Amino acid sequence: MPLDASTSDTSARPRTGRRRRLAAVGAAFCVLAAVAATGVALKHQERARAELLAPGDAAGGRWSADAERGDGVADEVRAGLKGEGTTDTSAPTRPEVADLAKAAPSPLPASDPLAAAPTGPRPTIGPLFYAGVPGGPDHQCTAAVVHSPRGNLLVTAAHCVYQGGFRTDLAFVPGYHDGLMPYGVWVPTRIDLDPRWTADRDPDHDVAFVQVRRPGAGKARIESTTAAEQIRFNPPPSRPTRLVGYPYDQERPISCQNATNPFSPTQLSLICPGFPSGTSGGPMLTDLDPNTGRGTVTGVLGGYDEGGDDTTSYSTYFGDDVAGLYRRATTA
Template sequence: MTIRELAAGACALTLALACAGCVSPAGPTAATRSGGPAPGGATSGAPAPGTRTPGAGGTDAVHGWSKDRILAAVAEHPGTTRTAAPTVLNSLVGAVFTHSAAGDHFCTASVVDSAGLNLIVTAAHCVDDPHLGPRGDLVFVPGYRAGETPNGVWPLLSVTVDPRWQESGDPDIDVAFAVVAPQNGRQVQQVLGANLLGVDRDHRLPVKVTGYPSSSDLPITCSNTSEEQSPTQLRIDCPDYTGGTSGSPWVTDFDPATRTGTVVGVIGGYQRGGNTADTSYSSYFGDDVQALYDRATG
C-alpha cells in the first residue's frame, strides 16, 4: 500500500517508504505523513488554486532513507515484502522517482486521458505535503522494470491538488493530477495511450490495481472487486501492497487488446492508502475529482 505500519520496529521502515500512509498507534491524524522527497519551494506562474509546480528541492533520501537503506531494512523483515503473482505490466502505469530512474522510488502513477495528452494521476500525498508544500524534482517512469526505462523518463512540470488537501490533508480528496514534460517532441499519451477518467462509477466495481512496491524493481497487479469503505472512500483487499504503491490506479473496464480502461481510484485516501499491506483504500472519484481534473486540464 504506500506507507505501511508494520510490526514493531518495521513502522519506521514503512514511513520511509513513502506511499500509502502509515498511521500512528493512536490512529490516523492530519499530521500523519507519508514519506517522499523533500518539498520544493517553487510556484508556477499564475496557477488556479490547487495547482503547483514542483521545485528542485528533492533529496536522494526519503525522510533520510536512501534506496539502499530501504532495501536493507526490508531484507530484515521478509514477511512484509511478499510479491503478488506477476502479470503483464500495463505500460500506462509507472513508478515515481526523485531526480531520475536512479533516484528513490516512493510512489506510483498512471497516464490519464486529457486534451493536452500530457497528464498523469496519482495520490496527492505523493506530490504535495499539506504542511511543507509541493515535492520537487520528480519523474514518472512508465513500464519501469529492474532498472530499465522502456517508455522513457517524464519529468513532472506542474501538479494540481484540491485546496482542502493543501489546507488539511483531507483524505477524501487524496488525488493529484500532474502534467509531464514532452520527450522528443511527443507527449506521453501520444506514446503510450491513456486510461479514461471514471467519475461516479459506484463503489463496487471489478478493478485491476497495478503498483510498484519500493522493495522491488518489478510491479505487482491484483484483480478484485472494490467495496464501499464509506460514501467518500473505496477499499479493496489485495496482498502485498506495501510502500511505493501509493497512487496505484484502480482500473475497471480493462480491455486486454488496447491495455487501457477507466481509472476509478488511486491508492490513497483513508490512512493514506492503508496501514496494512493487504487492504488498500482510495478517495471516491466523484464531483470533486472531476472538478480537480477540469482545473488540471483547463
C-alpha cells in the same frame, strides 16, 4: 504506499499509512546510519529536504514549473538506471495481451489466491522516482497516464506529490522494469490538488493530477508514446477492479483483482493483501480491454490512512470533487 517522512526521517520520502510503518522505521534507521557513517550533519540533510519542496500556490492547490525545471531530475534518474528508449526489445510496446486475456476477462474475476502478485509492466503505468535523496533516486510511489485533451496527464495520490510543500524532485518512468526506461523519463510541469489536501491532508481529497513533459523531446506528448487509460467519475462503488503498483524494493509491478466496496460515502475499499510501500498512487482499473490491456481508472491507492494496511487498500472516491479537479487540471 510510500515510506514515512516523519521528522526523524531525513530522506524526504513521501509519508504513508499503516502498512508502511515498519518499513519506514527500518528506512529511517538506515538513513541515520548512513548519515553518521559519512559524517554529514543532520542539519545539512534537513536543508536538502527543504530544497526539494516548493510552496507553489498551496492555498489554491497548484504548482507550476518553469520551462527548464526538472531537467536535472531527469538527468539524475537516467544516470541511475540502465537505459532509455524503445530500443529495449524486452519491453512490450503495448500491454501483454495474452496475459490479460487470461487474467482479466469481462467481468474481472477475483485473484486466486487473493493476494498481490507480480505482473508484466504496462506502458501507461510507472513508478514515481524521487531524486536528491541519500543513495540516489529511488521509486516511492506509482502513477498512471490518463486520457486528457492535451495528452500529457498523470493521476496519482496527493500524498505522493505534496508533503508540506510540492515535491520538485519527481520523475515518472512509464513501463519501468529491471532498471530500464523503455518510454523515457517525464517530469512535472504542473501539479493540481484539492486545496483541502494542502490545508490539512484531508483523506477525502488524496488525489493529484500531474502534467508532464519529456526533457529533450520537444513537444512530445506522453499519450502518443504510451497511450492512456480512460478515467471515470461517479462510478458504481462496487466494481470488479484491478489494482496495480510498484513496490519500492522491486523492479516490476504487482497487481491484484477483487471487487471494490464503499467504505464511506467518500472512500472505496479493496481487499487484496500484499501491497507494500511504493504502491501508493497506483490505479484502480475497471473494464479492462483484453485486446489492448487498457482500462478505466476509478480510483488511486490512497485516501483513508493514506492507503490502508497490508490487507485492505483504499481510494478517495472519484466523485464530483475529483471530476472538478480533473477539469481544472486539463484547462489553462
